[in-house]
Amino acid sequence: MKIHKYDTVIVGAGGAGMRAAIEATKRSRTAVLTKLYPTRSHTGAAQGGMAAALANVEEDNWEWHTFDTVKGGDYLVDQDAAEILAKEAIDAVLDLEKMGLPFNRTPDGTIDQRRFGGHTRSHGEAPVRRACYAADRTGHMILQTLYQNCVKEGVEFFNEFYVLDQLIVEEDGVRKSAGVVAYELATGEIHVFQAKSVVYASGGTGKFFKVTSNAHTLTGDGQAACYRRGLPLEDMEFFQFHPTGIWRMGILLTEGARGEGGILRNKDGERFMEKYAPVMKDLASRDVVSRSIYTEIREGRGCGPEGDHVFLDLTHLPPEQLDAKLPDITEFARTYLGIEPYTDPIPIQPTAHYAMGGIPTNVKGEVLADNTTVVPGLYAAGEVACVSVHGANRLGTNSLLDINVFGKRAGIAAAEYSATADYVELPENPAELVASQVERLRESTGPERVADIRKELQETMDANVMVFRTEQTIKSAVEKIAELRDRYLRVSIQDKGKRFNTDLLEAIELGNLLDLAEVMAVSALARKESRGGHYREDFPNRDDVNFMRHTMAYREVTGEGPSAKDSVRLDYKPVVTTRYQPMERKY
Amino acid sequence: MATPVMDKAQATATADYITATFRIRRFNPEESDAVIWEDFQITIDPKERVLDALHKIKWDTDGTLTFRRSCAHGICGSDAMRINGRNRLACKTLIKDINPDKPITVEPIKGLTVLKDLVVDMEPFFQAFRDVMPFLVTEGNEPTRERLQSAEDRERFDDTTKCILCAACTSSCPVFWNDGQYFGPAAIVNAHRFIFDSRDEAGEQRLEILNDKDGVWRCRTTFNCTDACPRGIEVTKAIQEVKRALITRRF
């Protein structure tokens, strides 16, 4: 075991982590721990754009953007946070441009903007061009630009260091962050990082679904580490299903495709979105479009012999436009489906895409231990966090915005806290939990296999807690997850080595997925209403009287320390409403 | 609506699985200093990716098989490997496209230290990247709004912005195989991206770095890098453009 001491430790090197690192490195001695090499992070897979009311191509202002965000989130958004998001969006985009990001340009040389789902002019009148973009590789450019600037600033990275535990120590009755424990993939060694402040920016948890746009490595490691140590998770029942994933594979095809004029069609060739969203049509918010697609499929208007998908039609767009604006996704269609998007429509289905919920934070990025108490020295930003700017459904392009706005805020806040705070003393044996977990998995001879449990988990999640949910389906998922968690105790791995033991890594990741899947299902079961990404067929309407509140899920520890027998305890937190009173949501 | 697309879709739905042999170069220093080639026979849909096959082997047969991967659709650059003697991303190579009738060989990319199975030490590769000043350098006061750039100026370096740092190009270069001191195509591509960015003001410095004895002049124009690039970047052309810029000092 090695012990390192840093002012600020950042967990994760995707968009939010690197944005935080750029700020934190300027102000404090900072280490970035990342499970992957920084440029492998899933920010790079984001395609369409980053919203900001620059008004470069048409009239726009951040107040409309705030409204769209609140409405898109089905009014579960904390409006103070949404206001910050929309207001600081402009500087966030300009910052990136100054760091060198190669945005597409207007004829005047300013940053070009395109339409995106749910972004409107004058509070919902018509679509507005708000998404700043670089072809369909905006996320790639952001990730590269941030990494380039990390190189420029001399950010210290610990690559392939997997954070497994968050150290929380009670000092004078206050729970504080003392540091993190990480597992070095290359050597199998355990490292303790003592830090005055820790920023989680470890990304999402989509891999508990089968059809997902998420990377294999998005297994909710940050959420699980905090949750295991008694911190709450907010709004975990809200998961976004992106309407246009490649059929069966789940690979993302950007909403920008519809922003450029792409149309969704059912087996009769009908533009079915006209029925569901007369104004915004194909550019309604993602939850609405995903539900509409599944409604078409369920009512027998799906395409293919099994009628299990619909088409994204780009054939009416000129090939030059596809080449210039959507080069990557057209290549995906060619590579993975053997389809030429110039002439043939692309089969798509909704794909699990983004966790709206996560580690609750305030607008400074400080992690909350309950509805109001801050955990000193602990921060979170990006998909791992829940500020909550996305509420019940995130608008397209707001995630790239989220990582930049709140990544920057968290980085600054964490470094400033490091400058004034003292180290919290490490617990007696800081690596105990991780060491025993690793040792147990390495030595286990149980009959269960990681791949089997993961497959069953993904299948049950896809079948039961996806776009449409009912009490019955969620309950069956909860039961299945309990069974899988029990079986997980008897899981064994084949690779007993220390170097690059990815077999062990996958087993640990599965443990995280199981914990988070349980939180998600239990939270979803309790929310007896439909709102944004959470749609209950048995409660199809929004219920502002009983459920206009955030879910806060805590781990109820039964024995000493975390164990697989722990259960979920739910609590609720009020939503911050400033300007916009809930209205019916129509597109 | 019986479109050709639907016929293809139908084919996928009722996929004819095939039996394919994957011949994988194994190395585990915790067991032996020897390199062995191990054959795995699996039944798989030929429309699946090589990465899917590796996963199938790892998950169903041999959990010790070690490789890096993340996004699984050619964006993150984790899984560059040598498949049938050519550098490719395992997640962008469909089994049907690489003749599954014969054993498919999979080995780590060349020119970098092999740590275990298909995992290599990427540090020297990233070191070369960091050595070319891969970031925008500007002088003077920052404008309050964005810097202006015409669409043509933006287009000038578009090709090299696509790089995902997967190392497929660098590790396909015969010069790099024998001499890792060479900057390699990827580092030059990333220097190119800034040298030809109209907003940047450190082009001269970067050119001087690449004028080094291990810089662009070691390129032998074999075009291996262009063939290997999974993003379709014209790597060799970019290197030639840097050479030209060094001679004419115009960029």
Add this chain to the structure above:
Amino acid sequence: MSTDTSGAIDGVTLYDVDNPAPVIEPPRKRTKKTPKGGGTNFEMIAWLFMRLSGIVLVVLVIGHLLIQLVLDGGVSKIGFAFVAGRWASPWWQTWDLVMLWLAMLHGANGLRTVINDYAERDNTRFWLKMLLYTATVFTILLGTLVIFTFDPNIS
């Protein structure tokens, strides 16, 4: 270089989890000190020289071969008298001198890059290059000497 042979004898391996085998290193790895940056343009000039000398050599060598082997009865005409006649003219003296220098430098530089590319050990590389440079200098000097001191009346 990797070895594709078995290191384990009779299934007994010397290595385990806590005592791993050495990893497979490539030749000449990049290190933090690698970009040495001499600040000279030598490599660029060498690269340019190869292209320009190549073009000139195409003319010189093809011309040379034509004269020697094809025109005026071909190779059979070549004798002491033919050489003596040609080297009496400064034009042909210059032609042959330029051809000698360019070909030797072009070839030597080409071989230098081959040695740089493929000789992995510093020592090997150094001595191979020394050998190359000595041979080159020797040949160029000797050839130059002959061209300028050629005496048609030698007995």
